[in-house]
Amino acid sequence: MPAFKCRYAVVLAYLSLTPVVHASSFDCTSAGNPAEKAICADPYTSSLDEKLGALWQTTLPTVSDSKALKADQREWLKQRNRCAEDISCLRRQYLMRMKALEYAARPFTWNATWQMIPWGTSTAAQVTTSRQDATHIAFDISAANGGNSGDMDGVATIAGAAAHYEGGNCTLKFSASNGLLDVEQEGGEGACGGGVGVYYAGRYVASEQPISIDYDLLSLGVLRTPQEDQALRVLLKDDYQTLLNNSGSMVTGEASADVPDGAVDEFWVRGLASSNAAILMRAPGNRLWLVLLVFDEQRKVRARYYTNVAKWKKQVPDVLQAWHVRMTHDEALPLDLMP
Structure with a gap:
């Protein structure tokens, strides 16, 4: 084997024994708190940190009071760190901070x-x-x-x-x-x-117009990886946006006996929880199960069940069944098994 191939083989062997450290605006080898460790362990959140770092470098020289912005950044870091390992919280903090920096250099007026x-x-x-x-x-x-x-x-x-x-x-x-x-x-x-x-x-x-952040189920932390996000987009098609619209509030759901390795989250819109809500279960291998409330053509609420797991196409896992029963209240809530 040529010498250069041996040298690269040694390097690759070394890397295979070294923990993966994703790029970020700080040194991941010295990550000192749960939030920093969570950022370094998650490629998507680490990429947001990189983008924020670049935006910070270009924004700081343009503001009227750089000292105040530096103090504000320190306060934001404290707020970010309070997210600890909560990926959903961390991702939102980064997106909101980047939006703030986009406007920080504009002159302030009380009018x-x-x-x-x-x-x-x-x-x-x-x-x-x-x-x-x-x-x-x-x-x-x-x-x-x-x-x-x-x-x-x-x-x-x-x-x-x-x-x-x-x-x-x-x-x-x-x-x-x-x-x-x-x-x-x-x-x-x-x-x-x-x-x-x-x-x-x-x-x-x-701004005269409402501020828009390009939230999706990945940036909101509902889904952890781009692969999960793509799998859900393929599965739901237009109902991906419906689920996104229903994700105003989120809590961790009960574990499933049917799918022991599943992670369950429940979603709803405050004040509209009986008509705008959903429950999603994720499992390794990009396996997904979802029950989603929608309106039919007569503006009646009904539920749709989706999964990309073939053996579950005709049956609903226990925790999703229980959620559907809970959402029926005093009236029957139709459940459509989607392809």
């Missing part, structure tokens, strides 16, 4: 319309601020989470780079940072005029 950077597919909020005098701004804010909404208006007092509002049990703080607006909210649920699960707190960017 603007602001859109909240959405956490998911069914949340949105808009606030309009206008300066009344040297120490006051008027604001009008509205928000929605699925089928629930809320709105309020008032006058806030400016103190430095922030404006404060207090009314009844509701407290709002509007903070300016480069081209971004942060809204903090205090008060119990409903104290600020919002429905169940509706809050105004979040990061906003100056």
Whole structure:
């Protein structure tokens, strides 16, 4: 064997004994907390970290206050690290942070319309601020989470780079940072005029139109790998978007006795859980099972069952059956076995 082939054989042998370290904006060999370790172990999330690192390098020189942006980045890293091993949380944090950096270099003004950077597919909020005098701004804010909404208006007092509002049990703080607006909210649920699960707190960017993030089931952490995502797209076709629209809230479901190696998640849209919901089970080998609520031509709710596992085409695994029964309530809920 030629010398160069032997040399490469040694290198490949060494690599085969070395843990896989995916590219990221930090050194994965010294990952020091659960979040960093989770990022390094997941190629998709690591790629988001790479993109954010590149965007950070191009954005920092363009903002009006680089010191403030550096401090903001440190706070964001703390927030990201609170996700720990939660891949869904980590991926959303990265996508939201990149959207914020896209707007950070724009000049700040209190006379603007602001859109909240959405956490998911069914949340949105808009606030309009206008300066009344040297120490006051008027604001009008509205928000929605699925089928629930809320709105309020008032006058806030400016103190430095922030404006404060207090009314009844509701407290709002509007903070300016480069081209971004942060809204903090205090008060119990409903104290600020919002429905169940509706809050105004979040990061906003100056825009007349709602902010869109290209969320899909992979970026939301519903699916872990591009292969799973592609398999589900092939299986569901147009209903992939239906499932995406129904993924406003997600919780881990009970384990399946029928598919012991399956991972189960339940989804619903707040305020619309009886008509916009789904349950998905994933298993190694890109095996998928799904029951999804849809509307028929008469606007009646029915369920569709999908799987790409041949032996399960005519029968529904236990946890999906139980979910379907739970969703029927007092009326029969038709279940269609999809091809």
